[in-house]
Amino acid sequence: MNVEVTQLPGIGVRKDISLAGCRRTIGIIDHKDGTIDLIVSKPGNPDETQQISLSDHEATVxxxxxxxxxxxxxxxxxxxxxxxxxxxxxxxxxxxxxxxxxxxxxxxxxxxxxxxxxxxxxxxxxxxxxxxxxxxxxxxxxxxxxxxxxxxxxxxxxxx
Structure with missing residues (x-):
């Protein structure tokens, strides 16, 4: 499985993986300020995503x-x-x-x-x-x- 890493100028780094067997991705945005967002795409449409902000503790858990x-x-x-x-x-x-x-x-x-x-x-x-x-x-x-x-x-x- 490959991790796709995308630099987001001024924001941080986005890291995604594609789930086997369906057109869906999950990933994170690691912001420059240290915050982390979890990203989950809609089934069948990897371009439509839901973004959830995580605290340091939540990201560690x-x-x-x-x-x-x-x-x-x-x-x-x-x-x-x-x-x-x-x-x-x-x-x-x-x-x-x-x-x-x-x-x-x-x-x-x-x-x-x-x-x-x-x-x-x-x-x-x-x-x-x-x-x-x-x-x-x-x-x-x-x-x-x-x-x-x-x-x-x-x-x-x-x-x-």
Whole structure:
């Protein structure tokens, strides 16, 4: 499945997917001000859409409903024997100092010993993001480390 990305000058970025078996699309508009709109087209007419504004919290919950918990649960199941190892989800909020910045700028692993093993974006898992990976508001990071490291990682994503 392809994600169609369209730059909206002065507004932000629109990302759409076409649903298999019908002429219908769903997507989001990621506004420059950090707000997110959900877009759903009418059945049989992908050009006629309904737009729903989402708060940061609503966008994060929707991302979770679309797959982030399954990735985290799978990681927790596979790593239980390592005792102190914990897996957690961290949202990149619109006000985060790292929204729009590369992962490497966080120096997350050096500062906390936490690993970012995947990023959930628009319902898709991006495994093993490299230091050049650009965070976007609304991303959900799947992180692994100690409880203390994860708490420090959460503070970094919120406060810098």
């Amino acid at each position: 929707l991302a979770n409903l679309l797959g982030a918990p399954q990735v985290v649960a799978k990681l927790q199941d596979e790593h239980r024997e390592f005792g102190e190892l914990v897996t957690r989800q961290l949202a990149v909020r619109a006000g985060s100092p790292y929204a729009g910045c590369p992962l490497g700028d966080t120096r997350m692993r050096t500062r906390t010993s936490v690993s970012i093993v995947a990023v959930m974006r628009a319902g898709h898992a991006i495994p093993s993001p490299g230091p050049e990976f650009l965070f976007t508001a609304g991303d959900v990071l799947v992180v692994v480390g100690t409880a203390e490291g994860l708490a420090a990682a959460a503070r970094i994503m919120t406060d810098g």
